[in-house]
Amino acid sequence: PVADEFRCYSEIIPRYRIEAQIGEGAFSKVFRALDTVRNEEIAIKIIDKSSMTIQQINGILKEIAIMSKLDHENIVKLLAYKNSSNSRYCYLFLELVQGGEIFNQIIKYTYFSEDLSRHVIVQVVRSIKYLHEQVGVVHRDIKPENLLFVPIPVVPTPVHEQRRRQSDDANKLDEGKFKVNVGAGGIGTVKLADFGLSKVLWDRNTNTPCGTVGYTAPEIVKDEYYSKSVDVWAIGCVLYTLLCGFPPFYDTDPRNLAEKVSKGEYCFLSPWWDEISKEAKDLVSNLLTLDPSKRYTLDEILQHPWILQNSQITEPAF
């Protein structure tokens, strides 16, 4: 059955041997594949344009144009792209990020230690700093599903085994909650993916805001500033989620959720937040600040005591 599905992608089959599906979106599927020419595994995002609107197709062109400009170790690299000869499919050939989504690691481990959360968030901030300052692009879709990671081997020791068993027991008592430290998460380099919603704000060549002429309304000019701060808000949501295992804003009813977000209504829910340091909470509060002009900048994040604090990892992994 798998082979059947791949038949419609036959144009790329001669060079790329599709091995497994690793992701799926509304219009796209992502596969792990072997590039038989370079003898290297890559990811191929196959977008089916047949049921997309003109705007959505333009969105892909923008995603490609933006990704082609990017070169940063914390951002997934676009290696090449092409259209199928009937133009139905668009193929994005991407650097394969073997570990998959940070999202799945949160599900697997329930929540991360402060050290592991810092390890992840610092890399996300670096990728966004590069995007905002070097390229003039806002991502606008930062979330654990779009953060991928390169796995690092975790070598279990008897101590780790014992701790894992203990936490399994604790699990049963504490509804499956246990935290994972640096090392145990097996998270090396974190890479930002999915530029499907990203937007160019700043023209790198002319160093001017995009499309600004003398008649532009002030809210458009201010737009650049506000747009950047949406990524900071999202970083705050990610950091909150890493630390406790659930998002700051949640409601099964989308209208209620929108209401909570627009009021910035969140709390450090007990007992989950009880043991988390006040420095971490302080940073989260400064990211989830309703007024974008008071919200932290990327540099303020990097200078925050919680980020700068020397992580002493005496018990690395279990």
Ligand code: ADP
């Ligand atoms: P969508 O716009 O449909 O969300 P994404 O680009 O986010 O598409 O890809 C969907 C999923 O596919 C990702 O969340 C991730 O799990 C997986 N994926 C995408 N690109 C890669 C990659 N380069 N390496 C590994 N997994 C990837």
Ligand code: MG
């Ligand atoms: Mg995505």
